[in-house]
Amino acid sequence: MKKLVLDLDETLLYSTTESISPECVKLSAQGSDFYTMLRPGVRDFLQNVAKKFECTIWSTGQQAYLEAVWEYIGVPGFTLWGRGFCKKIETTDGSEPYEKPLRQITDDLSQIVLVDNTPSLFAKCPLNGILTRTWRGDMNDTELRHLAVYLDWLNAQPSMQRNHENWRIETLCLRNCQ
């Protein structure tokens, strides 16, 4: 089974310290309250990919936060990796100070992809990164629906390593050919 790594924040959901929408749900981790809203279609998306891939949620957030959010989402079949599994790197420009080295999951990079809204995380594995639009609460967003079509197609390819830059346009072509 091929491996799928999904980022959490601003890819699958959006968390804030104050409620910004009626869609926000109040959650708590290690004594701190926060509010989380889910990207449209996220549960359907997760149930779908869990059947087809070996899935890891890899977040730069704290493990306790990730686990609290996942309990709320309630979709089983995911390995949960928080900040402790990330590699800390030195940055001088305020960019993401963590890496998600895919080789911690497998040495065969042809059989794994990372879906993330932070492009710098693809620096060491440019052919393994699918960039999603940063999501901060737009309830008209359709990204996950399109991504599911692309991942289905990708799963059928011998190698998942490729230039994923135009994945949205390619997905439109796939839909029109079906």
Ligand SMILES: [Mg+2]
């Ligand atoms: Mg993110």
